[in-house]
Amino acid sequence: MQHQDQTYEGFSGTIVTNPAHSGPRPGVLVFHSIAWRGPIEMAAAERLAAMGYAAFVADTYGKAPDGPEECRTLMNGLNADRSELRRRIEAALDWMRGAGETNGNHAAIGFCFGGKCVLDLARMGHEDVKAVASFHGLFDKPTWPGAPRFPASVLALHGWDDPLATPEETLALAAELDAAEADWQILAMGGVGHAFTNPGANDKAGGKHYDARATERAWAAAAQHFATTL
Amino acid sequence: MQHQDQTYEGFSGTIVTNPAHSGPRPGVLVFHSIAWRGPIEMAAAERLAAMGYAAFVADTYGKAPDGPEECRTLMNGLNADRSELRRRIEAALDWMRGAGETNGNHAAIGFCFGGKCVLDLARMGHEDVKAVASFHGLFDKPTWPGAPRFPASVLALHGWDDPLATPEETLALAAELDAAEADWQILAMGGVGHAFTNPGANDKAGGKHYDARATERAWAAAAQHFATTL
Numbered sequence: 485m486q487h488q489d490q491t492y493e494g495f496s497g498t499i500v501t502n503p504a505h506s507g508p509r510p511g512v513l514v515f516h517s518i519a520w521r522g523p524i525e526m527a528a529a530e531r532l533a534a535m536g537y538a539a540f541v542a543d544t545y546g547k548a549p550d551g552p553e554e555c556r557t558l559m560n561g562l563n564a565d566r567s568e569l570r571r572r573i574e575a576a577l578d579w580m581r582g583a584g585e586t587n588g589n590h591a592a593i594g595f596c597f598g599g600k601c602v603l604d605l606a607r608m609g610h611e612d613v614k615a616v617a618s619f620h621g622l623f624d625k626p627t628w629p630g631a632p633r634f635p636a637s638v639l640a641l642h643g644w645d646d647p648l649a650t651p652e653e654t655l656a657l658a659a660e661l662d663a664a665e666a667d668w669q670i671l672a673m674g675g676v677g678h679a680f681t682n683p684g685a686n687d688k689a690g691g692k693h694y695d696a697r698a699t700e701r702a703w704a705a706a707a708q709h710f711a712t713t714l
Numbered sequence: 715m716q717h718q719d720q721t722y723e724g725f726s727g728t729i730v731t732n733p734a735h736s737g738p739r740p741g742v743l744v745f746h747s748i749a750w751r752g753p754i755e756m757a758a759a760e761r762l763a764a765m766g767y768a769a770f771v772a773d774t775y776g777k778a779p780d781g782p783e784e785c786r787t788l789m790n791g792l793n794a795d796r797s798e799l800r801r802r803i804e805a806a807l808d809w810m811r812g813a814g815e816t817n818g819n820h821a822a823i824g825f826c827f828g829g830k831c832v833l834d835l836a837r838m839g840h841e842d843v844k845a846v847a848s849f850h851g852l853f854d855k856p857t858w859p860g861a862p863r864f865p866a867s868v869l870a871l872h873g874w875d876d877p878l879a880t881p882e883e884t885l886a887l888a889a890e891l892d893a894a895e896a897d898w899q900i901l902a903m904g905g906v907g908h909a910f911t912n913p914g915a916n917d918k919a920g921g922k923h924y925d926a927r928a929t930e931r932a933w934a935a936a937a938q939h940f941a942t943t944l
Contacts, residue, residue: 638904644888651888655881658874661904668904669931674868674891675898701899704938708931 485533492579495543495572497521499585500529502536510614510714511538511586513576513605515598517682518559520549524595524682532593535707537714538585542576544569544601559597566626570608573601577610589714591615591636593706595681596648597622599640603657606636606666615713617641617706620678623649623657634666639709641702643676647691671705673698715763722809725773725802727751729815730759732766740844740944741768741816743806743835745828747912748789750779754825754912762823765937767944768815772806774799774831789827796856800838803831807840819944821845821866823936825911826878827852829870833887836866836896845943847871847936850908853879853887864896869939871932873906877921901935903928 490497498521501507512532516525521541529539544562549555562569580590590613594602599621606616609631617639638661642649649657654670661668673695679685680695681702687693720727728751731737742762746755751771759769774792779785792799810820820843824832829851836846839861847869868891872879884900891898903925909915910925911932917923 644892651885655885658881658902658904662874666904667927670902671935672888672900672902673898674888674896697897700942701938705901705935708934708938712930 485530490579493575494546495575497543497576497579498526498529498541499583500526500533500539500541501585502533505536507538507585508587509536509538509585510589510591510710511540511580511583512710513580513590513592514539514541515544515573515592515594515601516541517596517598518555519552520545520555525598528593528595531703535710537710540576540580540583544572546572566604567628569601570604570626570628573605574608577605577613581612588612589614591617591710591714593617593619594621595619596679600624603638603640606634606638607631607664609634611635615639615710617709619681619702620646621649623653625660630660630664632664634661634664636666637709637713638666638668639706640668640670641705642670642672643678643680643695643698644672644674645676645691646678648678669709671702673701715760720809723805724776725805727773727806727809728756728759728771729813730756730763730769730771731815732763735766737768737815738817739766739768739815740819740821740940741770741810741813742940743810743820743822744769744771745774745803745822745824745831746771747826747828747909748785749782750775750785755828758823758825761933765940767940770806770810770813774802776802796834797858799831800834800856800858803835804838807835807843811842818842819844821847821940821944823847823849824851825849826909830854833868833870836864836868837861839864841865845869845940847939849911849932850876851879853883855890860890860894862894864891864894866896867939867943868896868898869935870898870900871935872900872902873908873910873925873928874902874904875906875921876908878908899939901932903931
């Protein structure tokens with residue numbers, strides 16, 4: 485795969501493409517977890533590029549965080565200012581739109597906090613965002629009002645034991661997506677917690693634990709989702 | 715595909731196999747909707763046979779019903795006598811076990827009432843039933859107690875607007891499957907009602923309507939489910 489680091493509006497990202505597929509092709513943004521963009525996001529972009537997409541690992545922090553404590557501070561700041569988070573998500577989309585790598589069809593995936601980012605992207609209502617896939621994302625609504633209709637097809641890959649996205653919040657997400665007439669799917673997986681794609685997650689008691697089987701199921705569903713919507 | 719009609723313990727079924735795949739292979743039981751075994755069940759069996767499975771379209775009525783009214787009477791009788799329904803589901807499994815067509819790994823799919831049948835099959839706890847997939851199935855528990863542990867991997871393909879399986883019943887199914895330590899997945903699809911695989915269903919107001927996109931999504935998920943569990 486071909487990697488190219490980019491800077492845009494004070495952020496830094498990496499575009500990953502498969503030289504065997506010549507562009508333009510659909511473009512997929514990859515939004516990072518609390519831990520900023522790292523190996524999980526890069527591996528996801530490689531996987532998407534292998535499927536034939538142009539994958540852009542985006543940044544919403546605007547800097548390389550100095551350890552887990554700063555990660556939490558930066559994430560909490562954006563959770564407390566969803567309009568600023570919106571601006572940063574849109575900056576990544578705008579970069580992708582202008583990069584000349586895509587055919588005008590865009591999508592996004594994200595992990596944990598990044599799952600919230602892709603749901604926020606769906607809520608914005610951009611017509612060129614055809615699909616999003618949230619991996620153990622958070623479902624809480626932003627402070628800004630969502631578009632009356634969400635054009636993006638939404639897939640939430642969800643561990644049923646995720647303490648950060650409870651059954652009640654899952655029902656609320658379904659109701660929100662229904663109200664926005666979204667085409668949506670929620671894949672709920674039993675015995676699966678938060679952070680299930682993260683091989684470093686091992687807090688079973690706290691509901692955050694790696695699950696290889698759930699990871700592959702989620703990826704199979706995401707691949708099918710993008711194959712049929714992009 | 716090769717079709718062979720069978721009779722077993724007062725019931726009638728059809729086994730469908732692909733001559734291009736020589737047996738033994740995993741066997742998948744197909745349980746019918748209220749309308750008894752018909753074109754949807756036969757098409758499902760053909761699809762499963764094309765995937766390399768031995769598919770057996772089972773019968774739980776014990777006779778060819780004489781029109782929709784008798785279908786409802788027969789189904790209601792079994793809904794009111796879940797132990798008798800259990801006996802009939804097990805009769806189909808026993809036929810499959812003895813047919814010499816399978817490698818000892820069994821699974822089941824079912825539509826509507828048949829979805830209830832496959833969930834009941836999971837509840838029985840047979841170790842050789844590795845996976846079940848319910849298409850717009852009903853989630854109400856039987857009167858007999860389920861096994862302490864369900865060995866079958868359960869996939870419920872579920873229209874979120876299905877009036878016969880409400881969000882509350884969906885949460886109850888998740889809790890039941892959790893309590894039985896089942897490996898489970900529920901794929902909830904927004905804007906999708908009951909009977910979504912049935913091209914003849916057109917009661918949008920009543921929440922029973924055909925949905926070609928949901929049908930293909932459900933089949934893709936079921937194919938993935940069986941490919942990874944059988």
